[in-house]
Amino acid sequence: MSGTASGIGKALAGLLRAQGDEVIGIDLKDADVCADLSTPEGRALAVESVLGMCGGVLDGVVACAGVSTFTTLTVRVNYFGVTAMLEGLRPALAAAPAPRAAVIGSISGTKPAVPEVVRACLDGLEEEAVESGERAVERGDGRMLYPSSKSALAQWLRRVCVTPEWAGCGIPLNAVAPGVVLTPMSDPLFADEEMRKAMDAAVPMPLNGYAEPEVVAEALRWLISPANSHMSGQVVYVDGGAEATLRGPDVY
Template identity: 40%
Template sequence: MTIAITGSASGIGAATAAALTAAGHDIIGIDLKDADITGDLTDPALRAAAVEQVVARSGGVLDGLVLCAGVGPQVPDPMRIVEINYRSTIALLDALLPALRKGESPAAVVVSSVASTHIPWDKNPVATGTEAEAFAQAGDYAGSYAYAASKNAVTVAVRQRAVEWGAAGVRLNTVAPGSVDTPLLQAGMDDPRYGEAIRNFTSPVGRNGRPDEIAALIAYLLGPHAGFIHGAQFVIDGGTDAQARPTAV
C-alpha cells in the first residue's frame, strides 16, 4: 500500500509512519520539515504543491491517507488553530480523494481529539462563521475554545462526507485521542495558561497514552479487517470521555 501521512515528523504521525513502514507499506511523509514533502499546509499554494507532489510520488494512486498534522491550544492565534486543525485538513482530504479512489481498498483516517466532544456542532462558532467574536470573548482561554471547536468541526466534516466517500469506495473515519505523550502535549504543559491543568489531569487508567497505541488503531482502520468501519469516530483516551460523559451514547 502507498499511504500519505501529514504530521509525519513527530508525535502520532511519526509513530504511524513507523508502524506502517514496519508493516511493509510505502509512506509519503508530509510535514513542515524532516519529511518527504515539506510546507505549510495552511498556505493554499503550498498545499496545492504538496498535493501535486503526493500525486507524482504515488503515481496518482493512494491506498491510504492519514491526516495527523495539527496544533494545540497554546498557539497564540486561535484562528490559526482552526485553520490548521480544520480548514487545511479538510481541504487536503478533499484534494486527495481522486487519488484514493484509484487505490486498492482505500481508506483515510483523520486525527481528531476527545476535545471534539466538548462542544456540540450547533454551538460551535465554526458552524456559524462567528469564530472571531467567540474567541475574542473567551479571552485568555480562546486557544482552548478554538481547539475544541476545530476538532469538533473536523469530526463533523468527516461524518458529513460518509455518504459521498462510501459511494466512491473510500472508507473515512476519525480517531479521537485523549492526552498522549507527544510534543504537542508537552507544548501545552509548558504553557502558563494550561500547563497546570494538563499536568494534574489523570485518565481513569492512570496514565497518558503513547503515540504507538494511537498508531496501532490507525493502522487497523486502514487495514482489511476494518472493511465495514466507515464514518465513525473512535475515542482512544484511557476512559476520559466516559468519565466526563458517562451517559453519552
C-alpha cells in the first residue's frame, strides 16, 4: 500500500493491521519501503522491494499516495506513480487466491481538466503529459492539473478493470473518490479563509461535512475485502453528497 505515512493511507493501514493483516507500506519516509513514486526509478524500487518482501504473492494493493500541488508533480505521482505501481504488482495479485485492488480518485475528477494532459496520461506518455502540464501552468491553469490527474486515473481504471489481465484474473479494481478529507494534504486549504470558502463552494458536502480519513479508509477496506466479489471499475464517491449535489440527478 502506498501513502501509509499519513492521511487515508495511514488510517487504512491501521485498520488492516488491527484486524490481523500484514501491510507493506510505501512512502517517501516512515514506511517499510521508502521510495519516490514521482520518478520511474522510485516506482521500480517500490515494486521490486514489495515483490521481494511478499514473496511474489499479494492479497491486495491500494494506491493512496498522492499530492495536490499546482505543478506537474501532481501528474507524475497521482497518475503515473499509481498506474506503474498497480501494473508492476499485478502479477503478484494474480498469484493470490482472492486478490483485490483499489486506488484513490477524487471528486475533483469530475471537474474541468486539461485535455492534452489527460490524453497523454492515457496514452502512457509521461513526458508529453508533463510538457502539456507545464504549458497549463504557464497560462495560469495549474489548478487544473489535480483534476486532470484524477480524471485520467478514473478513465484508466475503467478501461483496464475488465481486461483479461484484471477481471480475467479475478482481480476487482475500483476507486474511492473522496470529497474534502481532513488530512495533512488539505491543511493548507483550511489555513486560508478565502481558500476554504472557495473549497466549500467547489465541494459542497451536505451530509456531515468534511470527512476524517478513517471514513474513506473504511470504504477502501471493503473494496479490498473478500466480500467484494463482483464490483469492478466503480468510482465510489465518499464525499458527503458533493458529487450528487454538483452533477444532479441526471448523472447516475
